[in-house]
Amino acid sequence: MKDRLLAICGISKNFGGLQALLDVSFEIEEGELVGLIGPNGSGKTTLLNLINGYYPPTEGQIFLDGHRIDGLSPNQVAKLGVSRMFQATRIFPRMTVLENMLTVAYAVGRIPSGEIERRAREILERLNLERMIHEEAGSLSGGQRKILEFGTCFMSEPKLVLLDEPFASIHPDLKGVLEEFMRAHYERGGTIVLVSHDIPSVVAACPRVIVLNAGQVIADGPTQEVIRKDEVAEAYLGGFAQGR
Amino acid sequence: MRMEKRKLDLLVSVVVFCLMALVPVFVKSAYWLGVLVVALYFSLAAMGWNLLGGFTGQFSIAPATFCMIGMYTSAMLVHYLHWSPVAGILMSIVATAIVGLLLGWVCLRLRGPYLALTTIGFAEIVRGLIRFSYDITRGDLGLSVPKLFGGGGHVTYFYTFLGVVVLVQLLLYFLIRSRVGLYLQSIRDDDVAASGRGVNVVGWKTLAFTLSSLICGLSGGLYVHFIGLASPETGLIIQSGLIIGMAVIGGMGTLTGPLIGGLLLQPLSELVREFGVQHMLIFSLLIILAIRFWREGLYGSFRKVLARVS
Numbered sequence: 001m002k003d004r005l006l007a008i009c010g011i012s013k014n015f016g017g018l019q020a021l022l023d024v025s026f027e028i029e030e031g032e033l034v035g036l037i038g039p040n041g042s043g044k045t046t047l048l049n050l051i052n053g054y055y056p057p058t059e060g061q062i063f064l065d066g067h068r069i070d071g072l073s074p075n076q077v078a079k080l081g082v083s084r085m086f087q088a089t090r091i092f093p094r095m096t097v098l099e100n101m102l103t104v105a106y107a108v109g110r111i112p113s114g115e116i117e118r119r120a121r122e123i124l125e126r127l128n129l130e131r132m133i134h135e136e137a138g139s140l141s142g143g144q145r146k147i148l149e150f151g152t153c154f155m156s157e158p159k160l161v162l163l164d165e166p167f168a169s170i171h172p173d174l175k176g177v178l179e180e181f182m183r184a185h186y187e188r189g190g191t192i193v194l195v196s197h198d199i200p201s202v203v204a205a206c207p208r209v210i211v212l213n214a215g216q217v218i219a220d221g222p223t224q225e226v227i228r229k230d231e232v233a234e235a236y237l238g239g240f241a242q243g244r
Numbered sequence: 245m246r247m248e249k250r251k252l253d254l255l256v257s258v259v260v261f262c263l264m265a266l267v268p269v270f271v272k273s274a275y276w277l278g279v280l281v282v283a284l285y286f287s288l289a290a291m292g293w294n295l296l297g298g299f300t301g302q303f304s305i306a307p308a309t310f311c312m313i314g315m316y317t318s319a320m321l322v323h324y325l326h327w328s329p330v331a332g333i334l335m336s337i338v339a340t341a342i343v344g345l346l347l348g349w350v351c352l353r354l355r356g357p358y359l360a361l362t363t364i365g366f367a368e369i370v371r372g373l374i375r376f377s378y379d380i381t382r383g384d385l386g387l388s389v390p391k392l393f394g395g396g397g398h399v400t401y402f403y404t405f406l407g408v409v410v411l412v413q414l415l416l417y418f419l420i421r422s423r424v425g426l427y428l429q430s431i432r433d434d435d436v437a438a439s440g441r442g443v444n445v446v447g448w449k450t451l452a453f454t455l456s457s458l459i460c461g462l463s464g465g466l467y468v469h470f471i472g473l474a475s476p477e478t479g480l481i482i483q484s485g486l487i488i489g490m491a492v493i494g495g496m497g498t499l500t501g502p503l504i505g506g507l508l509l510q511p512l513s514e515l516v517r518e519f520g521v522q523h524m525l526i527f528s529l530l531i532i533l534a535i536r537f538w539r540e541g542l543y544g545s546f547r548k549v550l551a552r553v554s
Contacts, residue, residue, distance in 0.1 A: 078440060091434070103427065107430075107444075
């Protein structure tokens with residue numbers, strides 16, 4: 001039996017008068033690859049920001065591996081094994097590609113120091129960035145920056161990887177590289193939450209999907225079942241669900 | 245093969261230091277040796293500011309204030325308690341580290357213009373306290389202190405200042421090459437992303453404030469025992485502007501830039517001084533032009549050209 005890794009328990013978040021999330025609850029087990037989808041403004045990124053510790057929840061609790069993490073700072077959450085790729089790319093532009101990778105691993109401290117550089121080179125090679133290793137990250141193209149940020153998420157043996165729109169603005173060939181990398185991590189037992197508007201990719205990659213709409217979970221279950229639900233099709237999926 | 249940028253920084257610094265070590269062989273004028281000692285003081289302060297502004301991205305406008313705190317700490321200990329200048333200088337480091345730690349803590353949640361304005365406020369408060377505490381500091385008249393080497397010539401001061409600058413540069417080189425250097429630079433580039441990737445932004449920012457302040461304090465402690473007078477004039481905002489200008493024009497966020505900035509701009513400032521009251525105008529214009537056309541600073545531009553060539 002798999003262990004529960006992440007538990008979201010009755011989470012609500014208000015920004016002034018705006019109810020961004022309302023009583024959201026679900027659990028994710030170790031080794032799952034879960035799609036988190038929903039229309040724009042449905043609360044997906046807010047939920048990731050709550051898990052990461054960027055915002056405190058207005059109500060509810062978040063547990064990672066049985067430890068309560070709401071109220072911790074982002075760096076404390078990262079050290080517990082949660083890594084994050086942002087929707088708008090966030091890299092360290094004046095540092096080299098290699099330094100971007102090393103910073104995460106040293107700061108999180110989940111792998112031995114002696115292995116860090118070897119691991120960074122290995123990941124960069126798999127992501128076709130090895131020849132840029134000593135280039136300033138700011139000199140990379142938009143797509144390459146996205147891939148670099150994606151790579152940093154896997155530097156520190158994370159327990160949970162939160163990927164927010166990893167395929168946006170990526171060339172189809174490079175998208176294939178990311179999908180392959182993600183699949184390999186999942187097959188090795190890694191846990192991933194994938195937020196994406198690229199529904200075909202989510203459907204192809206994720207055995208389970210959670211749908212948010214207006215800050216609430218409207219569906220959660222096996223992907224093929226969820227995307228056929230009328231309320232999901234209505235809220236978000238439109239023609240894609242009918243076409244299947 | 246391209247050289248790693250920090251190693252290139254070190255190599256260029258070594259070349260600059262070797263050239264500087266030869267200066268007293270060729271420059272016999274006590275006046276110009278004195279100017280170079282002042283230039284080394286500014287270089288050291290610019291190196292201290294650069295750790296915070298250039299490597300950590302925290303734009304403080306109070307480097308001269310920390311120099312002044314260093315000066316008065318040593319000056320008062322030597323003047324009133326008859327400590328030796330060396331002990332006074334060591335206490336300058338301790339005092340500015342403590343004040344820097346406190347200011348860093350106050351400024352933790354501030355960024356950009358808010359941080360800059362807070363440090364300006366801090367600078368004016370400290371200068372005001374010194375000016376108006378006449379009974380202790382002698383206000384605008386300044387506090388006379390003995391020199392570090394008594395009757396020693398400028399050559400002795402020159403090599404002492406140079407030795408301290410070399411030592412600090414070496415320590416900064418190892419700091420920036422270490423994982424701490426990575427954390428500081430990640431905070432500079434994107435503190436939100438840095439915290440999400442495990443960097444303790446609050447802790448490392450505080451450390452950067454503390455180290456930057458103590459380097460400025462050290463430069464002030466040394467300087468006061470070179471000129472023999474602690475004066476609130478040294479903490480003027482324009483003095484901070486000069487220090488920041490040296491770091492920016494030399495190459496902010498590089499190890500060598502502030503060193504070069506101080507060593508070139510201070511003598512240059514002396515050269516244009518003969519234009520009388522207009523000298524600050526000319527000097528300021530040079531700063532604006534340099535920022536407009538060499539945003540990476542002199543050393544940053546040199547590094548770029550070198551990268552293109554190799």
